[in-house]
Amino acid sequence: MFGEIKLLEKQADYDKLIKEFGAKRFSPKILEILKTRHKLIEMGFFFAHRDFDKYLEIFKRGGQVAIVSGRGPSNYIHLGHLIIFDFIRWLQSELDAEVYIPLSDDEKYVFNKVKTLEEAYKYAIDNALDIAALGYNPEKTHMYVSSQTKWVYKISLELSRHLTYSTVKAAFGLTDSVNPGVVFYSAVQAAHILMPTIKYNYPVVVPIGMDQDPYMRLTRDIAAKIKVFKPASIYARYLRGLTGEPMSASQPETCIFINDSPETIKRKVWNAFTGGRATIKEQRELGGEPEKCVVYEWLMVYEFKDVKEALEHKMKCVSGELICGVCKEKLYNALIRFIKEHYKRKDSIKNKIQDYFDHEI
Numbered sequence: 001m002f003g004e005i006k007l008l009e010k011q012a013d014y015d016k017l018i019k020e021f022g023a024k025r026f027s028p029k030i031l032e033i034l035k036t037r038h039k040l041i042e043m044g045f046f047f048a049h050r051d052f053d054k055y056l057e058i059f060k061r062g063g064q065v066a067i068v069s070g071r072g073p074s075n076y077i078h079l080g081h082l083i084i085f086d087f088i089r090w091l092q093s094e095l096d097a098e099v100y101i102p103l104s105d106d107e108k109y110v111f112n113k114v115k116t117l118e119e120a121y122k123y124a125i126d127n128a129l130d131i132a133a134l135g136y137n138p139e140k141t142h143m144y145v146s147s148q149t150k151w152v153y154k155i156s157l158e159l160s161r162h163l164t165y166s167t168v169k170a171a172f173g174l175t176d177s178v179n180p181g182v183v184f185y186s187a188v189q190a191a192h193i194l195m196p197t198i199k200y201n202y203p204v205v206v207p208i209g210m211d212q213d214p215y216m217r218l219t220r221d222i223a224a225k226i227k228v229f230k231p232a233s234i235y236a237r238y239l240r241g242l243t244g245e246p247m248s249a250s251q252p253e254t255c256i257f258i259n260d261s262p263e264t265i266k267r268k269v270w271n272a273f274t275g276g277r278a279t280i281k282e283q284r285e286l287g288g289e290p291e292k293c294v295v296y297e298w299l300m301v302y303e304f305k306d307v308k309e310a311l312e313h314k315m316k317c318v319s320g321e322l323i324c325g326v327c328k329e330k331l332y333n334a335l336i337r338f339i340k341e342h343y344k345r346k347d348s349i350k351n352k353i354q355d356y357f358d359h360e361i
């Protein structure tokens with residue numbers, strides 16, 4: 001069945017992206033080595049990779065592997081962010097991997113997303129708690145605030161000599177009006193990704209959205225120049241925002257923040273974009289259009305336990321058996337359940353957050 005489940009394909013031409021970025025689709029073969037299958041790979045949310053097969057080969061031969069995934073702390077975390085971090089938690093347990101989580105206060109500062117570094121720091125600590133609450137192994141998880149971590153500057157400087165201004169400018173489409181911190185941040189990002197390889201010889205995989213791929217390509221070029229393992233990547237498609245637009249913290253109606261009240265969640269879900277018809281009568285006659293439906297997409301993440309359940313729901317929608325109110329109620333209940341459980345776990349580790357920061361890097 002793998003690869004044949006076209007639950008999400010109509011929303012974007014991912015094949016074209018795969019070709020353009022030189023990535024490969026996940027195949028069942030490369031994942032045979034993993035003990036379990038993540039439902040979001042089966043459902044096509046994590047759909048492609050670059051060199052993840054080479055990375056898994058090293059793991060298969062008994063090598064220690066690492067995962068790097070950063071968080072830019074400019075706001076409270078929303079559920080879209082947690083999807084990637086929950087996937088990484090799963091991958092950590094599958095591979096017994098060391099996980100490095102840079103909290104990039106410097107990035108948010110130079111890109112003018114926060115007023116002060118102190119503001120970014122406040123979010124960094126709160127975001128760290130949300131990430132740790134997903135169930136990371138504290139023994140193998142290394143969080144750090146980028147501007148406060150000594151080695152970041154040293155390694156960034158060393159790597160910056162392997163970049164040119166024109167390469168960075170072209171890769172990100174920068175204009176001459178950006179501040180130099182934005183340009184230098186490419187070296188900082190490369191330092192985050194390559195540190196586990198430079199320092200410990202661990203191969204690294206980075207789960208990312210495709211829009212972040214320019215950083216990966218620059219970093220892989222640097223890795224080739226300094227002759228270390230080129231970091232692998234796993235590509236995620238983004239869950240669409242509730243309004244149908246991309247999820248963005250600066251447009252609160254598109255996403256559910258972890259600290260949204262039940263009333264706010266209800267309003268956002270009830271206003272969500274669906275593939276439903278104008279009237280219930282039409283819906284019964286013509287059926288809904290789940291490929292267009294954001295509520296269906298979110299149910300895939302927060303409600304359905306597997307592809308089979310997602311497909312059954314899809315059939316009920318298409319046949320007109322379902323109406324959108326039922327799905328919205330289901331989604332609202334699933335989100336409230338998820339957030340309640342999340343807060344329980346967050347509270348239970350509140351006094352232990354240092355365990356995730358204390359490791360010698």
Ligand code: SF4
Binds near residue numbers: 274294296325
């Ligand atoms: Fe979406 Fe459910 Fe409406 Fe179908 S019935 S379009 S799945 S909300």
